[in-house]
Amino acid sequence: MTLQYVAPLVRNGETVVELCKVEVHLETQRWEHALVLYVEGVEPTIAAIERYITANWNYIAKPKVYYHNDGYFLVKFTMLEDKDEVLYAGFIC
Numbered sequence: 001m002t003l004q005y006v007a008p009l010v011r012n013g014e015t016v017v018e019l020c021k022v023e024v025h026l027e028t029q030r031w032e033h034a035l036v037l038y039v040e041g042v043e044p045t046i047a048a049i050e051r052y053i054t055a056n057w058n059y060i061a062k063p064k065v066y067y068h069n070d071g072y073f074l075v076k077f078t079m080l081e082d083k084d085e086v087l088y089a090g091f092i093c
Contacts, residue, residue, distance in 0.1 A: 033080050035087070037065075037073040049073055060085055 009016045037049065044052075049065050053075070057063075060082035066074040077083040 031074075031076070033078070033083055034074050034076040035083060037075050038071070039073075043071060046073070049075075057086055 009018060039049075046065050046067050050062075053063065053065070061078040063075050063077040063082065066076065068074065077086070
């Protein structure tokens with residue numbers, strides 16, 4: 001991947017950021033199968049989240065789990081139907 005310099009766009013003395021619709025659409029498609037998972041209280045590890053998923057979401061393909069430094073997890077499902085299935089099933093403790 002090569003980086004290209006894009007000069008800032010200035011309108012009425014203010015710098016404006018323009019987003020490319022194609023790039024936004026591609027990123028939207030990339031993450032539409034994902035959920036943000038936040039746990040109140042003690043922050044669990046990725047391994048703990050994966051164990052929970054294995055034990056409670058055994059009716060779907062195993063999703064990938066990512067941790068964000070702001071204290072939440074991204075759970076990326078293989079299929080949109082799997083994400084919907086988990087959402088419709090509700091919270092299981």
